[in-house]
Amino acid sequence: MKEYTLMELAEGLEKGKWTSVDLVSMYIDQISKYDQSGPSLNAIAEINPEVFEIARLLDMERKFKGTRSILHGIPLVIKDNINTKDKMHTSANSLALADFYAPYDAFIVKKLRDAGAIILGKANLSEFAYFMSFDDMPSGYGSRFGQVKCPYSDKIDPLGSSTGSAVAVAANMIPVAIGTETNGSLTAPAQNNSIVSIKPTLGLVSRTGIIPITHLQDTAGPMSRTVAEAAYLLELIAGVDETDLMTRLMPDKEYNFSQTFDKPISDLNIGFLTFTNFKYDEEEIKILDEAKKVLSPLARGTKDISFEHPDMPNHKSLIYEFKVDLNQYFSTVRGFSPINSLQELIEFNKKDPERCLKYGQSIFEASEATSGTLKEPEYIEVRKKLLEDAEEFNRIMDSEKIDVIIMNRRTSHAPIAGNPVVAVPAKELNDDTPRSLFFVARNYDDQACIRVAYQYEIHTKHRIKPKLK
Numbered sequence: 442m443k444e445y446t447l448m449e450l451a452e453g454l455e456k457g458k459w460t461s462v463d464l465v466s467m468y469i470d471q472i473s474k475y476d477q478s479g480p481s482l483n484a485i486a487e488i489n490p491e492v493f494e495i496a497r498l499l500d501m502e503r504k505f506k507g508t509r510s511i512l513h514g515i516p517l518v519i520k521d522n523i524n525t526k527d528k529m530h531t532s533a534n535s536l537a538l539a540d541f542y543a544p545y546d547a548f549i550v551k552k553l554r555d556a557g558a559i560i561l562g563k564a565n566l567s568e569f570a571y572f573m574s575f576d577d578m579p580s581g582y583g584s585r586f587g588q589v590k591c592p593y594s595d596k597i598d599p600l601g602s603s604t605g606s607a608v609a610v611a612a613n614m615i616p617v618a619i620g621t622e623t624n625g626s627l628t629a630p631a632q633n634n635s636i637v638s639i640k641p642t643l644g645l646v647s648r649t650g651i652i653p654i655t656h657l658q659d660t661a662g663p664m665s666r667t668v669a670e671a672a673y674l675l676e677l678i679a680g681v682d683e684t685d686l687m688t689r690l691m692p693d694k695e696y697n698f699s700q701t702f703d704k705p706i707s708d709l710n711i712g713f714l715t716f717t718n719f720k721y722d723e724e725e726i727k728i729l730d731e732a733k734k735v736l737s738p739l740a741r742g743t744k745d746i747s748f749e750h751p752d753m754p755n756h757k758s759l760i761y762e763f764k765v766d767l768n769q770y771f772s773t774v775r776g777f778s779p780i781n782s783l784q785e786l787i788e789f790n791k792k793d794p795e796r797c798l799k800y801g802q803s804i805f806e807a808s809e810a811t812s813g814t815l816k817e818p819e820y821i822e823v824r825k826k827l828l829e830d831a832e833e834f835n836r837i838m839d840s841e842k843i844d845v846i847i848m849n850r851r852t853s854h855a856p857i858a859g860n861p862v863v864a865v866p867a868k869e870l871n872d873d874t875p876r877s878l879f880f881v882a883r884n885y886d887d888q889a890c891i892r893v894a895y896q897y898e899i900h901t902k903h904r905i906k907p908k909l910k
Contacts, residue, residue: 472485482612485565513557564606863894
């Protein structure tokens with residue numbers, strides 16, 4: 442089946458080429474073909490049992506009232522750690538939450554519904570967003586639905602925790618999806634499944650109703666096959682949520698990503714970043730050289746930058762924050778969730794170790810052993826040092842007068858400091874070594890890295906479809 446963009450799907454709906462019911466049928470057929478049979482990629486956790494009824498209603502609304510947004514009547518999937526108050530579960534790919542129906546929609550789900558999007562289903566993920574065990578737990582694995590697989594090769598790790606969202610988009614089971622990340626779970630699976638993702642500025646997108654790791658880094662973000670589609674989707678989910686303090690810090694300005702992603706970048710200065718203590722192979726060097734050749738004539742100016750990458754042990758702070766934030770989340774679903782605390786989650790898993798503890802729960806246990814107060818001196822010191830090191834990108838952008846940093850290695854700087862990151866495929870993925878370029882800008886200047894990433898994408902066009910049977 443052809444890979445239709447959001448824009449093509451919206452135009453087809455407007456011209457009567459197809460209906461929303463047609464689109465739902467088309468993508469469910471794709472899911473059946475590649476998820477339940479054939480390569481069995483295991484990207485989708487469950488299909489929304491009300492999806493055809495929703496599609497019919499949106500078709501009628503289009504006919505008699507018009508459209509709400511570009512997403513009106515277009516199906517997408519969301520990661521299965523995001524609350525939906527409907528007939529779908531919110532399970533984090535854990536048997537412990539296999540019977541859990543959320544009592545309220547996540548804030549971003551409300552925004553998607555208001556935009557007329559059809560939530561076709563939930564996408565699988567690494568159990569509890571890949572924050573369960575240090576003991577060699579593979580990316581994309583969960584006790585409820587098992588292992589998600591990369592559509593390009595069995596030898597490629599689907600990577601990160603938003604694996605199902607990334608695979609569903611890459612394999613054309615859905616045009617776009619929503620994932621989440623704390624430190625790389627949008628950009629990592631985007632790289633290894635050769636798609637685009639945007640990790641927004643921390644606080645641009647609400648986290649209310651999303652099963653957390655830490656409020657200091659968590660964010661949801663779009664996953665798509667093109668930068669333009671990701672820009673449209675980000676614009677629709679961004680916004681102030683009075684119940685999420687971080688979003689209340691958003692500067693009062695226009696976030697019209699869908700109107701400006703293709704704006705020329707002649708007003709932007711770009712820095713090409715390498716690390717002195719990393720060894721780059723020939724392909725990585727070639728990719729960065731190509732990006733310089735493509736973007737240098739388009740930008741105001743370019744500069745090569747390098748510094749030594751510091752050790753940034755993010756897990757040492759997350760261990761403390763996870764217990765606090767997860768228990769807070771469970772307090773919001775008490776009476777509906779079968780689990781009410783991290784301690785109850787640990788005990789549930791112990792009762793069925795064969796199914797629930799295939800890879801252990803060492804992270805859960807380490808987190809439960811903390812005080813839950815965030816007062817430990819060792820925690821305060823670790824978080825302080827991480828923030829200090831993560832600010833290096835911002836210091837460089839300020840001192841060198843750079844608007845966007847480009848690199849071909851993922852780091853923890855942007856996730857910890859809250860900077861936006863766009864990941865774009867940097868080669869045709871016809872082997873077992875996926876590559877992406879990562880575009881980083883200052884906080885709340887997501888638009889800058891989207892614009893540069895778009896120019897790189899349209900001038901290189903590296904992404905190819907996976908060869909699925």
